[in-house]
Amino acid sequence: MPATTKAIIFDLGSVLIDWNPHHLYRKIFDDEQEMIDFLANIATMDWNEEQDMGRSLNEGTEILVKQHPTHEANIRAYYTRWEEMLGGAIEGTVEIFKQLKASGKYKIYALSNWSEETLGIAQRHYDFLNWFDGLVISGLEKTRKPFPDFYQILLNRYELQPGDVLFIDDNYRNIVAAVKLGIPSIHFVGADKLEAELKMRGVL
Structure with missing residues (x-):
């Protein structure tokens, strides 16, 4: 060096930090592929990064719920249960x-x-x-x-x-x-x- x-x-x-949405969504989805599809196409990393850049969690959530109303419960879980995404150090x-x-x-x-x-x-x-x-x-x-x-x-x-x-x-x-x-x-x-x-x- x-x-x-x-x-x-x-x-x-x-x-x-072992942060991973899978830690939470494996509790929500019975089907692994459905979970993967949800995180790849709806509650995406690009969407999450908008909150990382300062957009409020509430605003980000409401935008996504409006876009995907049939997934409302799972979208709202993203931040209301965010702590469950923490898998440890x-x-x-x-x-x-x-x-x-x-x-x-x-x-x-x-x-x-x-x-x-x-x-x-x-x-x-x-x-x-x-x-x-x-x-x-x-x-x-x-x-x-x-x-x-x-x-x-x-x-x-x-x-x-x-x-x-x-x-x-x-x-x-x-x-x-x-x-x-x-x-x-x-x-x-x-x-x-x-x-x-x-x-x-x-x-x-």
């Missing part, structure tokens, strides 16, 4: 976070697409969200990954240059966007591979 590296930036969902990554924090070598930040309205729920569940030196959350900033301005908010706020940081995210789209900005990045596919990559880079 270059000596100029000052900070590690973590995504939250699917990197440190991804312990291997949390352990890596602990090691990085304990080393004292780096500032550690979160850069996450996350609704302002559900952030507090996550903070009650996961103590490690209090370990960060700063959190940049899309719902608060009204922009999100992979838009360049969202990455730039973090860099500007903490007086960092793109080459000063190492960014970790499970969504390859977001990695591509970061690399275009000159931000060294790791595509997260599991804690073991992350640990190996960090060791190879001399971080751990």
Whole structure:
């Protein structure tokens, strides 16, 4: 790892936190394929990202109910039962976070697409969200990954240059966007591979 590296930036969902709508909707749907179709075609990730970017949960819900009234109950469950989408911490990554924090070598930040309205729920569940030196959350900033301005908010706020940081995210789209900005990045596919990559880079 270059000596100029000052900070590690973590995504939250699917990197440190096992957030997955399947955890909830497997309780609602008896048929797996029906659940998959609902999440692929109705309560989609694109729709959810509008709430992540600052649209209220209520507004997002009402828009979707109007579009798909026969699915109203299942749509309303998305946010009224959102807490049931939390499957726990991804312990291997949390352990890596602990090691990085304990080393004292780096500032550690979160850069996450996350609704302002559900952030507090996550903070009650996961103590490690209090370990960060700063959190940049899309719902608060009204922009999100992979838009360049969202990455730039973090860099500007903490007086960092793109080459000063190492960014970790499970969504390859977001990695591509970061690399275009000159931000060294790791595509997260599991804690073991992350640990190996960090060791190879001399971080751990």
